[in-house]
Amino acid sequence: RPRVLSGIQPTADSFHFGNYLGATRQWVDLQRDHQPFFFIADLHAITVEHDPKVLRERTLRAAAQLLAMGIDPARSAIFVQSHVPEHAQLAWVLNCLTGFGEARRMTQFKDKSAKGGEGAASVGLFTYPILQAADILLYRPHYVPVGEDQRQHLELTRDLAQRFNSRYKKTFRLPEPYILKATGKIADLQDPTKKMSKSGSAPNGIIEMLDDPARSAKKIRSAVTDSGTDIRFDPEGKPGVSNLLTIYSSLTGESIPALEEQYAGRMYGDLKKDLADVVVGFVTPFRDRTLELLDNQDHLLQVLAQGAETAGSVAESTLRDVYQRIGFVAPV
Numbered sequence: 172r173p174r175v176l177s178g179i180q181p182t183a184d185s186f187h188f189g190n191y192l193g194a195t196r197q198w199v200d201l202q203r204d205h206q207p208f209f210f211i212a213d214l215h216a217i218t219v220e221h222d223p224k225v226l227r228e229r230t231l232r233a234a235a236q237l238l239a240m241g242i243d244p245a246r247s248a249i250f251v252q253s254h255v256p257e258h259a260q261l262a263w264v265l266n267c268l269t270g271f272g273e274a275r276r277m278t279q280f281k282d283k284s285a286k287g288g289e290g291a292a293s294v295g296l297f298t299y300p301i302l303q304a305a306d307i308l309l310y311r312p313h314y315v316p317v318g319e320d321q322r323q324h325l326e327l328t329r330d331l332a333q334r335f336n337s338r339y340k341k342t343f344r345l346p347e348p349y350i351l352k353a354t355g356k357i358a359d360l361q362d363p364t365k366k367m368s369k370s371g372s373a374p375n376g377i378i379e380m381l382d383d384p385a386r387s388a389k390k391i392r393s394a395v396t397d398s399g400t401d402i403r404f405d406p407e408g409k410p411g412v413s414n415l416l417t418i419y420s421s422l423t424g425e426s427i428p429a430l431e432e433q434y435a436g437r438m439y440g441d442l443k444k445d446l447a448d449v450v451v452g453f454v455t456p457f458r459d460r461t462l463e464l465l466d467n468q469d470h471l472l473q474v475l476a477q478g479a480e481t482a483g484s485v486a487e488s489t490l491r492d493v494y495q496r497i498g499f500v501a502p503v
């Protein structure tokens with residue numbers, strides 16, 4: 172079975188609809204006929220200022236949410252990144268293989284450091300795409316299911332894999348991004364030209380999966396729509412309405428043309444009201460399941476330990492190959 176790997180940062184109390192529809196829902200689907208490795212990226216979470224107690228809580232909340240979505244520990248290795256030390260170890264090797272200018276070209280660093288100024292950003296934030304390359308390459312996956320915003324990092328990962336393979340010996344598989352065209356970029360509800368994001372969106376622009384469902388419904392009802400009145404899928408001309416149609420279609424399985432037909436001649440308000448009901452119907456049981464899972468932390472920790480063991484044995488063998496090929500003397 173082809174391998175897949177992906178990760179998510181525990182940098183918020185809840186995942187949002189962009190994380191879910193753009194990435195983690197595909198994780199659940201891919202479990203069936205792939206060999207999956209999914210991790211909670213706590214090493215990435217410390218690239219920005221954080222509170223240790225909050226990080227601990229969010230890491231467990233992330234695990235509970237992934238299980239509540241349908242990640243099945245019997246099929247998938249689900250683990251915490253820091254439990255597998257090879258991630259940081261391979262990252263160092265790849266750091267030494269990456270050009271400074273090459274790292275500088277990563278647009279996410281430019282975006283994320285724009286607010287406080289580059290001087291205030293950590294070196295960890297700067298090198299985070301290289302750690303991400305290590306996260307991926309350790310498992311030699313065929314596919315990496317992510318949102319559109321990760322495409323550039325995937326390209327860097329492939330470049331580094333290729334460089335290592337040609338400089339030393341073929342060691343890494345060149346992974347393919349697995350990005351769905353329909354949901355690869357879920358937009359902010361208040362500014363639909365931007366992506367929905369934990370750090371970049373205003374509270375009303377983002378739907379959090381664990382938020383009070385009534386609040387999420389309200390946010391959908393007050394989403395920014397476009398000028399004109401017709402309900403039509405046109406991401407360029409009508410980004411707001413198109414984003415709502417995308418969310419609607421992906422939660423219900425109804426196709427976008429079917430929705431356009433259903434709402435022909437009706438008002439934006441009708442679409443928003445119906446979508447708000449769909450969202451409430453979706454997040455309510457999800458939230459209940461997550462809270463239930465969080466009540467049994469021993470079980471969660473057990474699942475994560477089992478995942479780290481499976482992942483660790485793969486990671487260890489890859490790192491051993493890498494160390495040997497770059498000329499490190501093996502300990503006896």
Ligand code: AQP
Pocket residue numbers: 178179180181182188189190191192193194195316317318319320321354355356357358366367368369370371
């Ligand atoms: N708006 C989005 N549409 C589609 N996919 C998205 N992803 C994030 N936002 C959208 C995908 O979610 C996965 C996990 O993301 P992450 O937690 O590792 O961090 P991120 O990509 O940086 O997510 P955010 O919410 O935008 O966080 P901040 O604001 O901290 O940068 C990834 O596969 C991502 O593509």
